[in-house]
Amino acid sequence: MASQRYNTFARISWMMTSVISLLVVWWGAALLVQSRYLPTPQDVFSVLAVEFSNGELLFHVSMTLMRVAASFLVAMVIGSAIGIVMGKRAWVDRLFDGWLMFFLNLPALVTIVLCFIWFGLTEVATVLAVAINKIPNVAVTLREGTKALDPAYEQLARAYRFGRWKTLRHVVLPQLAPYFAAAARSGLALVWKIVLVVELLGRSNGVGFQIHLYFQLFDVAAILAYAISFIVVVQLIETFILQPWQQTAARWRT
Amino acid sequence: MTALKLAIQHKPFAREDGELNAIENIEIEIAANEFVAVLGPSGCGKTSMLQIAAGLDQEYTGAVEYAAGLEDRMAYVFQSPTLLPWRTVRQNIELVFSDPQTHADAIASVLEAVGLAGSEDIYPLQLSMGMQRRAALARAFVLRPRLLLMDEPFVSLDELLAARLRDLLKTMLAGNPASVLFVTHDWREALSLADRLIFLSPGPARITGELAVPLSPQQRSRPADLQNFRDANAKFFQSGKQ
Numbered sequence: 072m073a074s075q076r077y078n079t080f081a082r083i084s085w086m087m088t089s090v091i092s093l094l095v096v097w098w099g100a101a102l103l104v105q106s107r108y109l110p111t112p113q114d115v116f117s118v119l120a121v122e123f124s125n126g127e128l129l130f131h132v133s134m135t136l137m138r139v140a141a142s143f144l145v146a147m148v149i150g151s152a153i154g155i156v157m158g159k160r161a162w163v164d165r166l167f168d169g170w171l172m173f174f175l176n177l178p179a180l181v182t183i184v185l186c187f188i189w190f191g192l193t194e195v196a197t198v199l200a201v202a203i204n205k206i207p208n209v210a211v212t213l214r215e216g217t218k219a220l221d222p223a224y225e226q227l228a229r230a231y232r233f234g235r236w237k238t239l240r241h242v243v244l245p246q247l248a249p250y251f252a253a254a255a256r257s258g259l260a261l262v263w264k265i266v267l268v269v270e271l272l273g274r275s276n277g278v279g280f281q282i283h284l285y286f287q288l289f290d291v292a293a294i295l296a297y298a299i300s301f302i303v304v305v306q307l308i309e310t311f312i313l314q315p316w317q318q319t320a321a322r323w324r325t
Numbered sequence: 326m327t328a329l330k331l332a333i334q335h336k337p338f339a340r341e342d343g344e345l346n347a348i349e350n351i352e353i354e355i356a357a358n359e360f361v362a363v364l365g366p367s368g369c370g371k372t373s374m375l376q377i378a379a380g381l382d383q384e385y386t387g388a389v390e391y392a393a394g395l396e397d398r399m400a401y402v403f404q405s406p407t408l409l410p411w412r413t414v415r416q417n418i419e420l421v422f423s424d425p426q427t428h429a430d431a432i433a434s435v436l437e438a439v440g441l442a443g444s445e446d447i448y449p450l451q452l453s454m455g456m457q458r459r460a461a462l463a464r465a466f467v468l469r470p471r472l473l474l475m476d477e478p479f480v481s482l483d484e485l486l487a488a489r490l491r492d493l494l495k496t497m498l499a500g501n502p503a504s505v506l507f508v509t510h511d512w513r514e515a516l517s518l519a520d521r522l523i524f525l526s527p528g529p530a531r532i533t534g535e536l537a538v539p540l541s542p543q544q545r546s547r548p549a550d551l552q553n554f555r556d557a558n559a560k561f562f563q564s565g566k567q
Contacts, residue, residue: 223407229381230401231421231464241420245411323411323448 110292119296127281128300135270135277136304138194139263142201146258149202150209151251157210158217174207179265183272192273201265208261209254216250248320256313263305328395328504329355329472331378333387336370338528346529347373348385353506353523353532357392357471360498360505362515365525371508372404374530375474378506395472395504400465402478406457408449408464415445418464428467435467438500439493455486459493466497473498475507479514491517495542512562516554517545524561534561 094112101111122128157164157171183200190196220243228238270279278297285293331353338347347370355361365371376382378389379401391399408417418432419425425432436442439459449457458478465473478494479487491514498505509515515522516538524534536558544550555562 223403223405224409226376226381227403227407227409230379230403233420234423237420241409241412245409248411323450 108289108291110295114292115295115299118292119300122293122296128297131276131278131281131297132300132304134274135263135266135279135301138197138201138266138270138277139259142198142205142266143255143258143262145198145202146205146209146262147251147255150206150254151213151247153206154210154213154215155217155247158214158220164214171207171210174203175211179204179268183265183269187273197266197269197274200269201262204265205258205262209258212250212254212257213247216247220246245320252313252317252320256309259305259308259313263301267301326357326392327354327390328357328359328392329353329378329506330388330390331355331374331506332389333374333377333385335387336373336377336382336385338370338373348377349529349531351525351530351532355504355506358502358504360507360518360520361523362507362509362519362521363523363525364509364512364515365530366527367510369525369528370530371510371525372476375401375476375506375508379474391472398468398471400468400470400473402461402465402473402475404476404478404480406449406454406461408457408460410448410450413446413448414441414452414460417449417460418467421464421468431467431469435463438466438497439463455482455490458482458490462490462493462497466501469501470503473503473505473507475505477509478507480509480511487514488517494518512555513548513551516540516551522561536561 098112101109101114119128153167157167182203186196186200186203190199224242224246225238227233228242233242266277267279267282270277271283274280278301281297282294285291285297331351333348333351335346335350336348338345351374353361353363363371363374373382373385377385377387379399380389380396381401408414409420412420415432415436418435419428422428433442436445439462441456441459441463444452444456449460452460461478479490482490495518505518507515507518519538522536522538523532524536525531526533538554540550540554544554
């Protein structure tokens, strides 16, 4: 117990040290270069404060977050369904293996541009473009998880007549939980980066749009302000939603 | 009255070097509340036979007939405890019911009977192997089964613990009589439990002999008496061994 507490403490102090050292290096470099294209952390934080108080930051970050949430959800649901079926049925796996290869290697930019051409500059096209980029990764992860399902538990479910719903809920999904978690964590990181690109190309709000705007103005401080606020939000989701969920799901392990 | 009639003409077994027969012409009839032990070497198709009897395996030629209503009162005890590790002991037992709330008393009493009262909220991996096997027995008996299919349920336990669990099984069966098809490779275990033994050959499994076991409960608990019985019927046990 004592060592565990020490570990948590050590982990947090190292994290702080790491972040502070990054800030110090940045600050030093900015002071050294003395250019408006490399603002100091102080400049960035004052832009952040202004954008926060006038409501701009909150509006654009929440627009982006909604797109992230929608595409993430769509990608997880469709990707899991495809992955589970591919894991269960050998012929489906063989038939769609080539499809997966194709979509895994399709550059995100191509999907985005094609979606905008085919479906117009709409919110649906945005969500679809992002989801299509993520679906193959989710499918591959869940296919692996489904192939690793323990047949002994399936026999148990059949011998005691659990039925479809009970088998899914108590036998299959708990075994897939680590794979869902892996897909979700890598998914979040991928999805929010792609969402910014989509916003840059075809939306009139969101963090990506703002970054595009400030790029045209060569306003590096504003670009960094938006980037940092989004990194913080994503890290908060990771720390306070995904990690605790993963720990609860794993509490039966000794 | 016959509880279960099992007739398997042919059970294919796919292997890399072609298809083999796992089981050939096995016919077993079990009377109501009779305890039948099937003795055979490891890997001879005993598990396949049980899975066919349970209706879990449909890829065979032959037929399985149950006495009326028996099919819905069947419980299976696996070679490993096969408890869902992400569900507590109580949840594992509740899962066999579609309406566990109405069976709360039955669940409590079966946990008491197997000596797991107080451990119901523990996750299976935190239990010892013996306790996990007790939980698996509880899961089977909570259904008040009329047919019990048991696949080496006490394997990989030390002899003392296995003997204790065999006694527990006898006690549970005294409270809830059932027809039992019990698969094992341990002749002592078979003799201490069964009314009748069926011997299987190494794969493809065929019946090489049948033997009634008219031993008293006292004799069954004495190793010397089991040894004497075995010696007196040595030819059966010899053929089963090859």
